[in-house]
Amino acid sequence: MGEEARVLDMETSEENATRRNHLVNDLIVDLYPLSSYYFGSRDALRVKDENISDRVDRLKSNYAAHGLRTCVEAVLLVELFKHPHALLLQYRNSIFKLPGGRLRPGESGLLYCSVTSLCINSLSQISALKTKFLLNLLDIEGLKRKLASKLSINENVVVPGSEVGECIGMWWRPNFESLMYPFLPPNVKHPKECTKLFLVRLPVNQQFVVPKNFKLLAVPLCQIHENEKTYGPIISQIPKLLSRFSFNMMEL
Secondary structure, eight states: OOHHHHHHHHHHHHHHHHHHHHHHHEEEEOOOOOGGGEEEESOOOOOOOOOOOHHHHHHHHHHHHHHHEEEEEEEEEEEEEEEEEEEEETTTTTEOOOOOEEOOOOOOOGGHHHHHHHHHHHHHHHHHHHHHHHHHHHHHHHHHHOOOHHHHHSTOOOOOEEEEEEEEEEEEEHHHHHHHHOOOTTSSSSSEEEEEEEEOOOOOEEEEEEEETTEEEEEEHHHOOOOTTHHHHHHTTTHTTTTTTTEEOOOO
16 A cells, blocks of 8 residues: 555656646747748728727627627737737727637637536536636637638638637626726626637747738837727736746747
């Protein structure tokens, strides 16, 4: 019994060490120079929600037909002047967006939140975390599709090389006309929209082909930080969401 216990302890220690190494590596992000990426353009993309009333009307119609609307957005980072820069889409010289967009009905793992809650209440914590991971995979596949539509020469082909990582933030829209919050108010039982941000790790080289009515800009995190007036309430919080990560400025 003593020998078997020692073997089990050694195996457990090795598993814990491996798990810690994975956690440390997940918090290190390699950033490659902006010059290593190619930027091109393609036909313009039709833009919905030209004004606030149009957006509210579409959100109401979508909610009546499909319920909660889920959007997924990508945080893409590059290196420039030894500082992290986020790649943002600019529309009409004044509107900044993260690459991504709305998921199709049935494409989001949030539709299965009730299943996740059931797992948390009735199964072990590990089982619940595994379930959440699987549900996140649905959102990740949807994000890959949206990145292809926004950043690829062929909107039906997934952008190769990019690694969609963990969800680093979620925002909720309690009502149709309200702003989005980084939490779900306790009195809101039926939110109208959820936006999830994913950190996407870029390969050393990649081609970005953007609709010609958009610009893809590299904006320094120091300029984005708490600059809600220019970049909005979500993008301006990205530096805080990334504060737990360490960045390797890769030289080519």
